[in-house]
Amino acid sequence: MYGAGHTEELVGRAIKGYKRDEVFVISKVWHNHLRRDDLLDSARKSVQRLGTYMDLFLVHWPNPSVPLQETIRAMEEVAEQGLTRYIGVSNFSAELLDEARSSTSKYEIVADEVKYSITDRAAEKDVLPYCEKNSIALIAYTPIEHGKISEGPIGDALQKVAKKYSKTPVQVALNWLTYHEPVIAIPKASKKEHIVEDAGASDWRLSSEDFEFLAKARRIFTKRVNSP
Numbered sequence: 001m002y003g004a005g006h007t008e009e010l011v012g013r014a015i016k017g018y019k020r021d022e023v024f025v026i027s028k029v030w031h032n033h034l035r036r037d038d039l040l041d042s043a044r045k046s047v048q049r050l051g052t053y054m055d056l057f058l059v060h061w062p063n064p065s066v067p068l069q070e071t072i073r074a075m076e077e078v079a080e081q082g083l084t085r086y087i088g089v090s091n092f093s094a095e096l097l098d099e100a101r102s103s104t105s106k107y108e109i110v111a112d113e114v115k116y117s118i119t120d121r122a123a124e125k126d127v128l129p130y131c132e133k134n135s136i137a138l139i140a141y142t143p144i145e146h147g148k149i150s151e152g153p154i155g156d157a158l159q160k161v162a163k164k165y166s167k168t169p170v171q172v173a174l175n176w177l178t179y180h181e182p183v184i185a186i187p188k189a190s191k192k193e194h195i196v197e198d199a200g201a202s203d204w205r206l207s208s209e210d211f212e213f214l215a216k217a218r219r220i221f222t223k224r225v226n227s228p
Ligand SMILES: NC(=O)c1ccc[n+]([C@@H]2O[C@H](COP(=O)([O-])OP(=O)(O)OC[C@H]3O[C@@H](n4cnc5c(N)ncnc54)[C@H](OP(=O)(O)O)[C@@H]3O)[C@@H](O)[C@H]2O)c1
Pocket: 060, 090, 091, 113, 114, 140, 141, 142, 143, 144, 145, 146, 147, 148, 170, 186, 187, 188, 189, 190, 191, 192, 193, 194, 195, 197, 198
């Protein structure tokens, strides 16, 4: 799906100079490879391209034409064979996530990767509460709305808080997301200055007052998409 696997080769090269336990490598299997044999083959090829085992392997999207139990059992086999340490899913609703969890026999589903940002609240309806309740990581993709988070209507509020902490609006938007216990944000950045800025979103914490201030601001500005 990502560069027909070439991205994995690049990741493999990029991490060569690091101790293996200093990086956490995640890859995914595309939804047309969710039958057992296809899935195992995909996982083996991912590992081959990466040149190392995966820390976390995700089902990229659900596929209603393949029984979920077959897919999840195959994911467990991937872990059993040492190709990945953990297994998880992506773009799964809370209901499907629950079904996936009931299909496991030996391994836990440790993560659900879904779209979530300070201005997109859909995940808050059921996925976030489910993950919070069951100690599952919610990996938030597109967490800065393709770099446009501070251009949106929430921009003024982000700017105000950013000034207070000597941070940037993007850093505040990312920190706000990870204020929720199970959330890990994965902004994509290819420019070095973006990578440095995004990395500066962690290792500090908004006060509860500022968290609430932003929560209130975005309630006013964002449409209440499936809001709780
Ligand atoms: N599981 C899924 O189905 C799924 C779906 C979509 C995305 N994802 C994953 O989620 C990750 C992130 O999502 P995304 O790429 O859709 O959206 P995103 O992270 O919200 O936005 C990425 C864009 O923001 C820019 N950017 C990064 N840091 C910035 C900063 N500090 N200031 C201004 N602009 C900044 C990047 O520019 P530069 O690249 O020029 O630095 C890039 O154009 C991706 O790596 C992707 O793998 C997963």
